[in-house]
Amino acid sequence: MRLSFLFGEVSEGLRRNITMTIAMILTTAVSLTMLGGGLLAVRIADKTEQYFLDRLEVRLYLTEEISATDPDCSQPLCSGLAADLKATPGVVSVQFLNRDDAVREAKEKTFKDQPELAQYVSETPLPASLRVKMTDASNYPAILEEYSLRPGVGTVRNDKDIVDRLVSLFDGLRNAAFGLAVLQAVAAIMLIANMVQIAAFTRRTEVGIMRLVGATRWYTQLPFLLEAVVAALAGSLLAVIGLALARPLVIDSALGDLFDSKVFPRITGEDIATTALVIAPVGIVFAAITAYATLRYYVRE
Numbered sequence: 001m002r003l004s005f006l007f008g009e010v011s012e013g014l015r016r017n018i019t020m021t022i023a024m025i026l027t028t029a030v031s032l033t034m035l036g037g038g039l040l041a042v043r044i045a046d047k048t049e050q051y052f053l054d055r056l057e058v059r060l061y062l063t064e065e066i067s068a069t070d071p072d073c074s075q076p077l078c079s080g081l082a083a084d085l086k087a088t089p090g091v092v093s094v095q096f097l098n099r100d101d102a103v104r105e106a107k108e109k110t111f112k113d114q115p116e117l118a119q120y121v122s123e124t125p126l127p128a129s130l131r132v133k134m135t136d137a138s139n140y141p142a143i144l145e146e147y148s149l150r151p152g153v154g155t156v157r158n159d160k161d162i163v164d165r166l167v168s169l170f171d172g173l174r175n176a177a178f179g180l181a182v183l184q185a186v187a188a189i190m191l192i193a194n195m196v197q198i199a200a201f202t203r204r205t206e207v208g209i210m211r212l213v214g215a216t217r218w219y220t221q222l223p224f225l226l227e228a229v230v231a232a233l234a235g236s237l238l239a240v241i242g243l244a245l246a247r248p249l250v251i252d253s254a255l256g257d258l259f260d261s262k263v264f265p266r267i268t269g270e271d272i273a274t275t276a277l278v279i280a281p282v283g284i285v286f287a288a289i290t291a292y293a294t295l296r297y298y299v300r301e
Contacts, residue, residue: 020198021231024191028235028287029242031184032279036243038177039275040251040267045171047265058143059157060085060130066152067128071098077152078128085132085147090139095131102126127154185286192290195231196224225291232287236280243272243279 062078070078073096085094097105103126132143140158148156251267252259259266 020191020195021227024188024195024228024231025235025238027184027188027191028232028283029238031181031188032236032239032283033242034177034181034184035282036239036275036279037246038174038181039278040243040271041171041174041177043271043275044265044267045174051265056133056140058132058134058140060132060147061127061154061157062129063152063154064127067099067125070128071100072096073098073128073130078130081147081150081152082130085130085143088143090134090136092133092135095133096128097131098128099126102129188286189290192228192232192287193294196228196291196294224295225288228287228291229284232283233280236283239279239283240276243275247272 060081062081066073066075066078069075073079073082078096082094082096085091134140134143144156144158147153247267247269
């Protein structure tokens with residue numbers, strides 16, 4: 001009996017303030033979608049960083065003398081560099097690519113979809129190189145500093161700076177999404193507070209009668225709190241649906257070619273599900289706390 005009365009009060013309260021209920025649902029949905037977008041940006045940044053760090057290497061491009069006269073890195077200058085690199089703590093592997101290998105890689109991998117550039121590269125002498133992979137990418141700058149001035153080394157290339165710039169791009173998107181989520185959260189707080197106050201005001205006579213016959217304050221205020229929670233639950237579901245639709249319609253559409261060419265790791269359904277498991281409880285708890293605070297400090301029945 002009590003449960004049926006409680007659910008009836010919640011349903012009636014939502015219908016009475018239908019426009020405000022819809023506004024709260026939509027505001028909550030937008031706020032949580034922005035929060036979810038920020039969390040997805042964090043996941044993209046983390047996955048991108050790890051994706052590239054796993055493939056990151058330092059390249060020591062050798063001088064013209066070694067490139068032209070030592071095709072198998074057997075002479076003392078080249079072999080000494082390779083041996084010192086292999087003896088460096090944290091180095092996983094050292095690979096030597098001679099001039100022919102460099103041209104072949106450029107034609108078959110780097111410029112495989114750009115035949116004009118591939119033809120140009122095939123006619124251009126490229127330097128031989130030593131490619132170094134380490135267990136910890138943070139140690140690459142030490143290799144850069146130690147070997148950049150060694151005899152036989154022309155230039156040293158460290159791709160970690162490029163990875164850091166890519167990650168900073170996603171960090172910027174995350175910060176923008178979080179900023180919009182905060183603004184929407186403020187709007188949601190105001191809507192929830194107003195909704196609870198208006199609902200309590202329109203039913204003040206009923207609440208007063210219930211208090212006179214012995215109902216506790218908590219029991220009379222519980223329907224108002226549940227109204228806010230139900231509206232937030234609906235907004236959370238809309239946000240989750242929005243994120244699920246955003247993956248094929250927005251993310252894959254904008255970055256699909258980069259995903260297919262393995263420039264960036266793909267956002268998966270698991271990423272969406274993990275984000276949904278965070279934002280849905282946040283929306284519900286957020287609404288419950290706001291409604292409770294409103295009832296506690298502004299509604300005295």
